Amino acid sequence: MDKQKRNENYNIYVESKVPKTKAWPSLFKAFLVGGIICAIGQGFFDLYSYLFPNLAESEVTTCMLMSIIFITCLLTGFGIYDVIGAWGGAGSVIPITGFSNSISSPAIEFKKEGIIYGICVKMFTIAGPVIVCGVVGSIVCGFVALFI
Amino acid sequence: MISVWDYVISFLVGGIICFLGQILVIRTKITTARILVLFMVIGMVLEVFNVYAPFREFGKAGATVPIIGFGASLARGAIMATKEYGIIGIFTGGLTAASGGIAMAIFASFIFALIFSSKSKRGGH
Numbered sequence: 001m002d003k004q005k006r007n008e009n010y011n012i013y014v015e016s017k018v019p020k021t022k023a024w025p026s027l028f029k030a031f032l033v034g035g036i037i038c039a040i041g042q043g044f045f046d047l048y049s050y051l052f053p054n055l056a057e058s059e060v061t062t063c064m065l066m067s068i069i070f071i072t073c074l075l076t077g078f079g080i081y082d083v084i085g086a087w088g089g090a091g092s093v094i095p096i097t098g099f100s101n102s103i104s105s106p107a108i109e110f111k112k113e114g115i116i117y118g119i120c121v122k123m124f125t126i127a128g129p130v131i132v133c134g135v136v137g138s139i140v141c142g143f144v145a146l147f148i
Numbered sequence: 149m150i151s152v153w154d155y156v157i158s159f160l161v162g163g164i165i166c167f168l169g170q171i172l173v174i175r176t177k178i179t180t181a182r183i184l185v186l187f188m189v190i191g192m193v194l195e196v197f198n199v200y201a202p203f204r205e206f207g208k209a210g211a212t213v214p215i216i217g218f219g220a221s222l223a224r225g226a227i228m229a230t231k232e233y234g235i236i237g238i239f240t241g242g243l244t245a246a247s248g249g250i251a252m253a254i255f256a257s258f259i260f261a262l263i264f265s266s267k268s269k270r271g272g273h
Contacts, residue, residue: 138242
């Protein structure tokens, strides 16, 4: 059997073994999980607007985001967020809770490799690109604002 | 003050953004890091073109909780600081705006990593 044929057969084999994500149920689940997380965020937003009426809207938003980030880290610690993530797919990744989970999950996972090389290094395996692109992008936006 | 409509809108807007993300996941098998970066950059572009502000006004938490809102707040921080402080604002503005979220994520993760040990063999991502 020549090499090309073998590679093709292998690709077909891999394709058959990769778990298929069922399209419509997973889209619905993502919609549901993402929507519920955002509705919880709105709940915190209303709570902080009520508790601290003097704060500006952007500060209340920051408090709200910090609260749901904290809760997500706690849920990741208890192993609950992994369950939500397995069920909700992108619905658990795209809200800021996904960013938070992407930091806390490897931090907890690689704890056994030590504090510096385990927790501190592995913390940024997924969040690192997000923070790098965020900083670089914000600087580009700043330059754009300078010339407009 | 508290209206049910805000919650409905948050649910729908946030849900639709995640729905679009899930379509991407199914079609392209995109990884977690890429999907986060992609949506954050979309948020930044929307903010630069002044499209995000009306969207946030409409979508409430549905617009700020997804990572799109994180990107938009980074961009908005940089733009506002540049207008206020000039050149130095280009570099300080972005992280200043996002500092609360990033600091809390790192702090809480560190503390909980010290407290908890991994439960599942499967791991997070």
